[in-house]
Amino acid sequence: MRLLLVRHGQTRSNVEHLLDTAVPGADLSELGRDQAAALVPALGGLGIGAVTASTLVRTQQTAAPLAAHLGLPVAVADGLREIEAGDLEMRGDEESVRRYLDVVAAWLHGDLSVAEPGAEDGHAFFARYDAAVADALAAARAADVETLVLVSHGAAIRTWAGSRVRNVSADFVIATGLENTGVVELVGSPEEGWTCERWAGAVVAPEQAAATGAGAAAEPGSVF
Incomplete structure (x- = not known):
């Protein structure tokens, strides 16, 4: 099975570095819509047979052009939404962003x-994200689909991958960003385990990735 985890396109909240994690969230910006449209030539020829997005509108807007090109519906899964900011919601000050990212780092290191x-x-978080992935895979298998897309969020994708993918370490995730509409490409299954083949277009080695891995380094406010 091939699983393409796609981060949503840019929103105004991304530009303003706001912790925008609650449903429904911000719409895509004009650039974000262009980024979503660019997924059609980037991914349209990969044999994708299913597309699922989170309950936040920005992921559904990102998925729409690709799904329309492929003649597929966009399924919606609440479990794919962003890691919650709680009382920090819609704050963008440095301290709030640092606290949010500290939580992510703690989870990646097992706490x-x-x-x-x-x-x-x-x-x-892992219970709902694992369940959403499992449900999407079950539907794909029932439809004889080998390649599927899940459109989700930067912190959620990176945290889940850092804990569920055999060759992506916590240090790699913390040091490595995922830009808007960046793709993390996995092969495998929950039963056999997952291997990351590409992170944002860069090949990831079969052995566990080092901290200085592929892609741009994460910037505060760039992961939501």
Whole structure:
């Protein structure tokens, strides 16, 4: 099975470095819509047979051009939404962003009990994201689909991949960004395990990636 995890296109909240994690969230900016349209030539020839997005509007808007090109519906899964900011929602100051990213780092290093006030902890995040991936894979298998797209969010994709993919380490995820409409390409299955073949277009080695991995380094406010 081939799983393409696609980050949504740019929003105004991204530009303003706001912790915009709640449903429905911001619409795509003009640039974000252009980025979504560019997924058609980038991914349209890969044999994709299913497209699923989160419940935030920016992921559905990002998925729409590709799905329309492929003649596919966009399924919606709540489990693919962004890691919650809780009481930090829509804040963009440096301290708030640092606290949010510290939670992500703690989860990546195995402490799933950490959470911001008003937000889920790591146990809840992985439970809902794992379930959403499993449901999408089950539907794909039932339809004899080998390649599927999940349109999700920067922190969510990076955190899930850093904990569920055998050759992507926590240090790699913390040091490596995922720009708007960046793609993390995985092969495998939940039963056999996942291997990352490409991160934002750069090949990832079969052995565990080092901290200085592919793609641009993460910037505060760039991951939501």
